[in-house]
């Protein structure tokens with residue numbers, strides 16, 4: 001197909017070799033770490049990470065320097081929180097730029113050691129664009145027992161999360177720890193990390209934090225319901241199927257859909 005370009009005077013003309021070289025130079029410039037780190041997109045994502053960090057701290061989902069947040073920046077980079085900082089106190093200069101191997105390319109601080117967990121998820125599931133890891137007390141109580149809360153009790157929870165996975169215990173920060181989530185990351189956006197906390201992935205940092213809120217509140221509400229001393233009323237299977245049909249339409253992950261589609 002013949003290629004054309006528009007000249008500054010508005011005339012359509014053939015694309016020249018110089019045009020192609022200029023385009024190539026522009027593309028390689030766009031992909032340099034420095035340009036990526038200083039882009040308007042990176043600036044907005046850093047602000048979102050800072051805001052979500054404060055929300056996690058205010059809701060008591062992170063303690064001490066615990067928890068971490070990351071987000072994809074284009075195809076090659078990840079912005080992530082640094083190690084040894086409270087998520088209440090983040091500033092733009094604290095946010096690290098990493099490649100997909102965990103090498104820090106920009107930022108004043110050392111990255112979180114748990115970035116390996118985030119990178120495993122990004123590589124395994126292209127739909128994961130942002131990740132929040134934290135230690136909310138009610139969800140982490142389930143992680144201490146190595147069990148997920150039962151499903152079929154709250155319609156909104158079913159829609160946004162559904163069955164949560166439980167990854168086996170490994171020493172945090174290690175490659176073995178990061179890989180514990182691999183069997184679950186395709187069909188679960190929320191994973192309990194045994195004897196540790198939880199990790200949620202979504203399309204944005206804000207949405208990943210919403211999953212954390214939804215999961216923690218669900219765990220808390222379930223534990224309160226247990227104290228009432230009455231049997232739990234479960235949502236009928238036919239109504240759960242309506243929710244699953246909606247999730248399929250929206251492209252939301254759910255291990256029950258994977259089973260129905262014969263993928264597990």
Ligand SMILES: [Zn+2]
Pocket residue numbers: 066067114133134135172196197
């Ligand atoms: Zn942790």
